[in-house]
Amino acid sequence: QDAIDKKEKRNETFKTAVHGLETDTPALKTEELGRRAPQWVRDNLVTMCMRCKEPFNAITRRRHHCRACGYVVCARCSDYKAELQYDGNRPNRVCQECFIFLTGHTVLEDREGKHKGILEKGAAEVSSRSLLCSSLQLLDKNGKGGTRGWFVIPQDDPLVLYIYAAPQDVRAHTSIPLLGYQVRDVPQSESRHLFQLAQSRQVFTFVADTEELKQRWMKAMARSAAGITHPEEEEEDAD
Numbered sequence: 001q002d003a004i005d006k007k008e009k010r011n012e013t014f015k016t017a018v019h020g021l022e023t024d025t026p027a028l029k030t031e032e033l034g035r036r037a038p039q040w041v042r043d044n045l046v047t048m049c050m051r052c053k054e055p056f057n058a059i060t061r062r063r064h065h066c067r068a069c070g071y072v073v074c075a076r077c078s079d080y081k082a083e084l085q086y087d088g089n090r091p092n093r094v095c096q097e098c099f100i101f102l103t104g105h106t107v108l109e110d111r112e113g114k115h116k117g118i119l120e121k122g123a124a125e126v127s128s129r130s131l132l133c134s135s136l137q138l139l140d141k142n143g144k145g146g147t148r149g150w151f152v153i154p155q156d157d158p159l160v161l162y163i164y165a166a167p168q169d170v171r172a173h174t175s176i177p178l179l180g181y182q183v184r185d186v187p188q189s190e191s192r193h194l195f196q197l198a199q200s201r202q203v204f205t206f207v208a209d210t211e212e213l214k215q216r217w218m219k220a221m222a223r224s225a226a227g228i229t230h231p232e233e234e235e236e237d238a239d
Contacts, residue, residue, distance in 0.1 A: 034102050035085045038070030049074040051095055054170065067092035068102060123164040123172070129155045132220040137207040138163070146207070153178075153220055158229045161221070176204065178224035185218065197221060 041050070043063050048055045050071040056063055064078045065071070067087070073095045080099035081091040094102065127133040131153045139146035150164040152172075159179045162172040176197070186194035186205070193214040197204040208214035 033098065034068050034082065037086050038066075038068060040065050040070040041072050043072060046072045049077055051077040051097065052170070064093065066095040066098055068094045068098035071095060121172075122170045123150050123152065123167050126152050126154045126162065126172075127167065131155055131158055131224075132216060134213060134217070135167075135209065136217070139205040139207060146205075149173075151206075151217075153224060159224050159227065161224075178221055179227055181221070181225040183218050183222045183225060197225075 046056075046063075049061070051073050054061060054074060056074065061074050063072050064075055066073055066078055067084060068082065078093050078095050080094050080096055082094045082099050082102040083089045084092045084094075084102075127150075133150065133152040135148065136151045137146050137148045138151075147165075150167045150169070152162045152164065153160070154162065159177065161176040161178055163174050163176070164172050178197070181197045181199045184196040184198055186196055193208040193211050195206055195208070195214055195218050197206075206217065208217060
């Protein structure tokens with residue numbers, strides 16, 4: 001009976017902590033928001049940001065708590081400050097939704113632009129308007145391993161290569177400015193289709209799935225490295 005009582009108590013505690021996950025959480029819209037300290041959702045109860053739904057990881061997306069609603073959110077979704085009455089009206093870290101509710105202001109356009117920079121644009125959105133996009137592998141410095149991801153050269157930023165972890169990611173994790181790089185072919189080795197970007201001491205080695213895809217990427221990167229942003233420019237140079 002003691003074991004049963006303890007289990008039921010834990011279940012009730014769990015339901016209370018995650019209540020906001022399954023409802024529209026009306027409490028977030030009441031006059032109490034910011035006037036009393038929220039009950040924080042425990043870190044170990046969530047694996048993704050409770051606002052943008054992006055999964056947490058130990059390095060690039062860490063957990064933070066909104067001081068107004070208690071939600072577990074990522075740094076990008078909690079990059080706002082609002083005065084909270086329960087903390088002597090001192091500025092506290094809050095999520096975007098609480099910031100809008102507490103201040104009565106929408107997100108400023110320049111701040112919104114910052115959050116929707118090119119790295120913040122989804123892979124699917126950028127890929128739909130790209131000069132070239134596909135899966136590639138970027139080898140590490142010793143050439144023995146590397147990261148496989150989704151690589152895109154956008155039409156609206158044709159001099160930069162954007163690297164996503166997956167084709168549906170909402171944010172690129174890094175980018176490589178292509179201007180001034182040399183594109184080098186690497187003799188086929190172990191049935192791998194290798195090519196490189198090189199500039200001074202900086203060398204990136206890529207692996208394509210097929211020889212045809214490798215040639216397409218080499219051509220596209222060579223155009224970008226030469227500063228050619230439209231096919232017409234390449235034709236004029238040829239003339």
